[in-house]
Amino acid sequence: MDWVNAVIQGILVGGLYALFATGLSLIFGVMRLVNIAHGDLIVLSSFLCLAIVSGLGLHPLIVLLIVVPVMFAIGYALQRGLLNFTLGPDILPPLLVTFGLSIVIQNALLEIFSADSQKLPAGALQTASLQIVEGLAVGVFPLIVFACAIVVIAGLQFLFYRTALGSAFRATSDDPDTARLMGIDNRHIFALAMAISLAVVALAGVFLGMRTSFDPSIGPGRLIYAFEAVIIGGLGSLWGTLAGGIILGVSQIVGGKLFPGADQLAGHVVFLILLVVRPRGLFPRAVD
Amino acid sequence: MAETAQYRVATATRTSRAGLFVLLAGVVFLATTPLWGGRAEMRLVVEFCYFLALAQMWNLLAGYAGLVSVGQQAFVGLGGYALFVFSIWLGVHPLLALPLAAVAAALFAIPTALIVFRLRGAYFAIGTWVTAEVYRLSFAQVSDLGGGSGMSLPIGVIKSVAGSRAERELVVFAIGVAVAVAATGIVYWLLRSRHGLALTAIRDSEPASESLGVNNFRTKLYVYVLAASITGFIGALIYLQKFRIAPDAAFSLIDWTAYVIFIVVIGGIGRIEGPIVGTIVFFILREFLADLGSWYLMILGLVAVVVMLRAPQGIWGLLAARFDLHFFPVQRRLYRRDGSPP
Numbered sequence: 001m002d003w004v005n006a007v008i009q010g011i012l013v014g015g016l017y018a019l020f021a022t023g024l025s026l027i028f029g030v031m032r033l034v035n036i037a038h039g040d041l042i043v044l045s046s047f048l049c050l051a052i053v054s055g056l057g058l059h060p061l062i063v064l065l066i067v068v069p070v071m072f073a074i075g076y077a078l079q080r081g082l083l084n085f086t087l088g089p090d091i092l093p094p095l096l097v098t099f100g101l102s103i104v105i106q107n108a109l110l111e112i113f114s115a116d117s118q119k120l121p122a123g124a125l126q127t128a129s130l131q132i133v134e135g136l137a138v139g140v141f142p143l144i145v146f147a148c149a150i151v152v153i154a155g156l157q158f159l160f161y162r163t164a165l166g167s168a169f170r171a172t173s174d175d176p177d178t179a180r181l182m183g184i185d186n187r188h189i190f191a192l193a194m195a196i197s198l199a200v201v202a203l204a205g206v207f208l209g210m211r212t213s214f215d216p217s218i219g220p221g222r223l224i225y226a227f228e229a230v231i232i233g234g235l236g237s238l239w240g241t242l243a244g245g246i247i248l249g250v251s252q253i254v255g256g257k258l259f260p261g262a263d264q265l266a267g268h269v270v271f272l273i274l275l276v277v278r279p280r281g282l283f284p285r286a287v288d
Numbered sequence: 289m290a291e292t293a294q295y296r297v298a299t300a301t302r303t304s305r306a307g308l309f310v311l312l313a314g315v316v317f318l319a320t321t322p323l324w325g326g327r328a329e330m331r332l333v334v335e336f337c338y339f340l341a342l343a344q345m346w347n348l349l350a351g352y353a354g355l356v357s358v359g360q361q362a363f364v365g366l367g368g369y370a371l372f373v374f375s376i377w378l379g380v381h382p383l384l385a386l387p388l389a390a391v392a393a394a395l396f397a398i399p400t401a402l403i404v405f406r407l408r409g410a411y412f413a414i415g416t417w418v419t420a421e422v423y424r425l426s427f428a429q430v431s432d433l434g435g436g437s438g439m440s441l442p443i444g445v446i447k448s449v450a451g452s453r454a455e456r457e458l459v460v461f462a463i464g465v466a467v468a469v470a471a472t473g474i475v476y477w478l479l480r481s482r483h484g485l486a487l488t489a490i491r492d493s494e495p496a497s498e499s500l501g502v503n504n505f506r507t508k509l510y511v512y513v514l515a516a517s518i519t520g521f522i523g524a525l526i527y528l529q530k531f532r533i534a535p536d537a538a539f540s541l542i543d544w545t546a547y548v549i550f551i552v553v554i555g556g557i558g559r560i561e562g563p564i565v566g567t568i569v570f571f572i573l574r575e576f577l578a579d580l581g582s583w584y585l586m587i588l589g590l591v592a593v594v595v596m597l598r599a600p601q602g603i604w605g606l607l608a609a610r611f612d613l614h615f616f617p618v619q620r621r622l623y624r625r626d627g628s629p630p
Contacts, residue, residue, distance in 0.1 A: 034410030036358075085597055091409040095356055096553055096596045103546060103589035107582035220541065224421065227414045231407070265425040268418055272403055275415075279406040 001135045003254070008138060010253035014229075014246030015146030016211065019204035020222055021229035021241045022153060023197035029236045030173050030193040031087060033094050037102040039223030041198060044105055045071055045205025046214050047113055049120055060120040060210055068202045075198030079191040087190070102219065109216035120209035145207045149245070152200055153238050159196075160238075169193060221264075228271040234281025243282055247274070296623050307615030319465050322458060330461050334529060336571055337468035338522050342544065343551045343563035344471040345515040345522075350549075351558030352479065352487045353511040354494070356409075359416030360545050362400070362423045363393045363516045365538035367523025369427055372533055375445045382441075382449050386463070386524045393520020396423075397513045405508070417541070424539035438534025446531060460529050467525060471518055475560055476616050478514075483507065491558070542585070550592045556602025560616040565604045 024038050035041075045067055052063045082101075086093035128140040160166040171179040172189050180186055208214060208222070225248060232247050233240025248267050255266020274281075321333045342360070349355040370389035374380040380388060404415040428436040450456045478484055486507050489497035498504050523544075527533050537543070547570065555566020573591075577584040599606055607613055 034414065036410075036414075082593075082597075092350070092356060092557070093596050093600060095410050095413055096549065097593050099358070099546070099549065100589040100593035100596070103542075104586050104593070107586045107589070110582045111586070220417075224414065224418055227411070228418065231411065231415075235411075262425070262429060265422065265429070268422045268425070271418065272422065275403060275406055 003257075005136060006253050006257050007250055008136075009142070010250030011246050012138070012142035012146045012249070013253065014242070014249030015142070015149035016204065016207055017225050017229045017245030017248050018149045018242040019145070019152065019200060019207065019245075020226035021233070021245055022149075022156060022238060023200040023204070024223075024226045025230045025233075025236070025238060025241050026156065026200070027193050027197045028230070030169050031190050033083065033087065034098070035083075035197075036095065036098040036223065037105055037219075038098075038201065038226055039221065040102045040105040040109075040219030041071070041201050042205040042208060042222045043214060043216060043219040044109065045202040046120065046209035047109055047118070047216075048202075049206045049209055050113075050118055053120060059123060060206055061125075064203065064206055067206055068199050071198040071202035071205075072195045075195035075201075076191045078198075079194035080187060083194065084187050084190055102223075106216050106219055113216060115215055115217070117213040117215050118209070119213045120206065122210040125210070141210065145211070148203065148207070149242060152203065153242055156196075156200075157238055165192070225267070228267065231281055232271060232274050234284035237281070237283040240281060240283035294624055303612060304614045304617040307613065311615060315465075315469060318468075322461065327457060330457060331529075332571075334461055334464035336567060337464040338526055339548065339551065339570065340468045340563055340567045341471035341522050342519060342548045343555070343567055344468075344475050344560070345519050346545070346548045347552045347557060347560075347563050348475050348478070348511060349515050351552065351562070352484075352491055353508050354491050355508060355512060356413045357416040357512075358413045358541070358545055358549075359404075359418075359420035360515075360519055360548065361539045361541055361543070362416070362420035363397065363519035364523035364526065364544040365420070365423055365427065365535070366393045366396050367520030367525075368527035368533050368538045369433065370520065371524040371527050372433065372439065372441065376442065382445055382528060383459070383463075386521055386528070389524035390517040390521035393523070394513050394517035397516030398509075400516075401509055401512045405505070405512075420539055420541070424535045427539070428535040434534070436535060438532065438537070440532045441527075449528070460525065463525055464529075467518075467522060471522075472560065472564070474514075474518070478511075479560070479616075483510070487511065547588075550588050552602075553592045554595050554602060556604035556606075556608075557600075559602070559604050559608070561604045561608070561613075562602050565607075566602070569603065 020039075020042060024035060027033050027035060048070065049060050049063050049067050052058070052066055053060055056063075083094065083097065086097045122141060125141045125144075129137040130140060130143070131137050158166075160169060168179070168184050168189050171182065172184060172186050176186050179189075225245075228248050229241055229244035231244070233242070233244030248271065251270035252263040252267040255270070256263030259266065318333050318337070321330050325333075342364070346357065346360055349357050349360075367389040370392040371382065371385045374385035374388050374392075375382045400416075400419050404412055404419060407415040427433060433439055446456070450459050479487065486497065486502040489500060489502055490504055490507060494504055523538070527538070551566035551570045552563055553566070554569055555564065556562030570588075573588065574584070577587060580587075595602060601609070604613075
């Protein structure tokens with residue numbers, strides 16, 4: 001029963017990893033941009049929520065109503081005011097600018113909030129669990145996170161394939177020049193993609209802060225999990241990202257059970273093995 | 289009479305000959321530190337030298353081979369740990385352990401490359417980072433190497449470098465200066481060779497270079513392994529100076545890759561002079577701003593972002609374009625034999 005428990009926990013953690021990863025996957029799909037600051041933006045959302053929670057005394061889940069729109073706006077402004085100028089045939093500018101941004105965010109958080117470990121108060125949700133059978137219980141909060149991941153991915157899938165905005169995203173992704181000839185403002189489309197990406201990041205950041213403790217230095221680690229989930233799932237596939245997150249989550253928790261203290265390492269090793277065996281991921285979509 | 293006879297191809301320019309003297313003066317200035325400076329100055333120069341050498345290697349990868357690695361700390365750490373393993377476990381003389389560390393780093397670089405080369409562009413960058421994390425976490429698991437808290441070089445090993453502390457510091461200093469000069473020289477030599485032409489072709493267009501008969505994969509692999517082995521040597525040297533190693537510090541992204549990236553970007557990526565200028569700027573900034581703690585890194589990050597956006601060719605790129613400076617001429621230029629411009 002211990003092992004079943006570990007696998008279930010791994011699957012549920014995978015939901016959180018999928019939330020880390022969808023934002024990264026989305027902007028790569030639309031504009032071939034890999035945002036090295038992605039993990040630090042997740043942690044920024046956690047701290048933003050923490051500041052509001054401690055200021056207003058609200059529950060973190062209610063504060064989501066503030067954090068998500070704020071991160072959406074930051075995403076739009078960041079893309080419009082900075083990252084749009086880095087896009088082009090050369091991959092170095094976006095990579096190095098987001099790398100610089102990552103260092104700036106990390107140290108700004110360190111300066112404002114110090115290196116202390118923080119946690120968002122989840123209240124009764126922290127310990128609530130559902131008994132499935134004797135000896136097997138599942139936490140309510142991890143279930144909520146997992147369900148949110150499914151809803152977010154289904155929503156993005158709908159947005160991409162059933163709406164006019166989705167067509168614009170796919171058109172700019174396929175051929176930015178022709179998309180512009182058809183009257184699409186690429187700068188605006190890219191900014192909207194980044195805004196949506198950071199809205200998902202906000203959700204992920206708040207859930208992360210409610211689940212575990214966090215500090216300004218953990219951003220790069222979250223970026224790596226997000227990246228691994230994207231690559232395992234296959235570039236450009238949103239549902240693949242969920243599968244990638246689950247595989248990563250299960251590898252970490254089962255690996256940590258087999259070799260105590262080696263949970264992160266187990267996740268990385270499974271990722272590298274999958275990269276060798278299936279370099280294009282489980283459900284590849286995009287060609288790049 | 290063939291038309292071509294009126295032309296000749298040359299790489300040297302007047303400024304490149306003048307630049308050679310400036311560089312020689314710089315090397316002499318650094319190499320004579322023990323004559324005019326104390327222990328603190330010598331330490332600073334060694335640090336300057338290994339950052340310069342690391343920057344040359346990263347610039348070779350990112351600026352010429354199109355391999356933007358965010359995982360070079362993997363090889364600094366491997367080199368450092370190789371020094372400890374060879375000198376403590378196998379009883380090798382620490383100075384002999386330095387080249388062995390370079391070999392070890394190269395041996396690790398080959399399988400690493402075969403995995404990360406499956407990823408392109410920015411994903412390659414994060415892939416190298418993951419492998420560096422794997423090395424860091426793996427070394428943290430080895431309890432014979434002190435696990436997560438690390439270990440120190442035993443006194444006996446330290447004493448075997450040289451009898452007195454002053455002599456040991458002199459030895460480390462000499463190797464440090466040599467490695468900076470050698471790293472710069474190797475990059476220069478490589479770029480002037482036919483491999484350099486292949487690298488430049490790859491940087492400009494991968495499909496075009498492949499169609500002209502360049503084996504892109506093999507060229508990139510060679511460069512990656514070469515950079516890894518020199519980075520491993522530098523790593524061993526760094527820990528021969530520090531005496532104490534721990535996984536988090538040895539595989540630190542900030543210390544061994546982020547600083548190096550900022551150095552190269554600020555100095556000028558894709559130019560041999562870039563890392564030199566960048567390292568000088570980096571040390572000047574550090575001298576004035578290091579007390580500011582996390583503000584220092586914020587400022588460094590912002591400067592790099594602004595440089596990348598406003599002057600992607602870096603400080604040296606701006607100077608070179610303004611004054612036609614080429615201290616390390618790798619560009620082949622066409623001249624008329626009678627001296628008039630082509």
